[in-house]
Amino acid sequence: MNGGGKVVCVTGASGYIASWIVKLLLLRGYTVKGTVRDPEDQKKTGHLLALDGAKERLKLFKANLLDEGSFEQAIDGCDAVIHPASPVSLTVADPQAELIKPAVMGTINILKTCTKVSTVKRVIITSSMATILFPKSPIKPNDFVDETTFSDPSVCEEEKQWYILSKTLAEDAAWQFAKANNIDLIVMNPGLVIGPILQPTLNFSVDVIVDFINGKNLFNRRYHRLVDVRDVALAHVKALETPSANGRYIIDAPIVTTNDIEKVLREFFPDLCIAEENEDIDIISMTYNVSVEKVKNLGIEFTPTETSLRDTVLSLKEKCLV
Template identity: 55%
Template sequence: MNGGGQVVCVTGASGYIASWIVKLLLLRGYTVRATVQNPTDTAETEHLLALEGAKERLKLFKADLLEDCSFEQAIEGCDAVFHTASPVKFIVTDPQLWYPLSKTLAENVAWQFAKDNRMDMVVINPGFIIGPLLQPTLNFSVEIIVDIVKGKNPFNCRYYSFVDVRDVALAHVKALESPSANGRYIISGQSVTINHIKETMHELFPNLCIDDPNGEGEMEGINCKMCVDKVKNLGVEFTPLKSSLGDTIISLKEKYLL
């Protein structure tokens, strides 16, 4: 148990990535302070409280990103903080709340804050994330898989890059446990065509009805390759896309989301 005796905070703990981080931390012996918007909402908390080790080493705190000093109680006295709380909004009236920009601005501010306060900070930058869900509700990145099954191409792209949520969670924990971890870590899988994704789904689930939009409105896009050697050096081995897709669809079916 790597984290025996250490107390850590996970913000936005009911979210897709954060729930897996909490699960992994508990399995590794950490005491976890988890922030959620509403601790009395079972949709937010039930899957967290059911995790192995939660009864002994998980405590929930109410916190909201839009409330000043909202996270102080949860963070006070912690050895480390996993700050995963983030609004995911792609249709907005204020451009600075638009997800890609808000994430960039927030990271820039965080780097400056860490520098000014001599804090050790590491950033994990994932691509589109898939894999099994712990939470009972559908999140944005897994919804892409649901859309593809329904014959949609959510971004009208030819190429997509996915990474497994379990790998992303492990990268977060490894970044804490590796003294040499530093800077930014890109974690994303191989770029594949949307047709390859559909073919893989059909191979795994022959009876799954996958509508075909015949490529209408599809942009050519760029088949890019990202260097992920740095995150692999943390000890993260990537889950094959076929396994991730299979586990995602099984999870969606089990939760009646597909």
């Protein structure tokens, strides 16, 4: 047990990745102060309250990214804050109100509160590969990508990639605020996350696998990178527990093809039919080379994509979501 006596706030605790972070923290002996928009909503909180250790060491607080100061009670007395809460959607009517404002304002609200709570020693934000893959000069197949690459907001805007823009602006605002206010900030940059779900409903990235099961290749991609939620959650916890951890951490998986995905899914759905594209026609080619040395040095060993896919389907079946 690493966390005995330590208190960690996890924002958006009922979300896909956050639920796994809460689970790992509880297993490692931490006390967790989780934030949710509505603590009375059993559908959002039931799976958290049922986790091992939750009865003794999990408390849920009401907080909304858009309400200034609403995270104060949850952050009060914490040793660290992990901040995954952010809207995740590619289809919105009003990008500013639905994505950008909550992502950026929420991040600054939380960091502002952290500056007022002297016990908070480290803040870990869940950013995304999205904040890396859209720099001013486009990433080409076989280019090398590491933590020094930053997406450019004007590129995201030109491409009308509002989710990517929200994450890029939020991460940028976080680095600026942390620098100005001397906050020990660490940023995690995962690729598309799959793996078993703890929450009862589908989240965006696991829904991509449900799409495959339904014969749809959402991004029209031939190449994919699918990282396991358990590795992503553990990376957050390792970043918390490793005093020398710093800066950004790419958490991305090796390339797999649509065929590779299909092969695993066919074990469960023999009649599966996925329309495959002849080439990668998404806005970004997934055939970039990526450095994951930094996160491996935190002690992360990546789960093979095949295992993640199998475990995703098993959990979807168990929850009657496919």
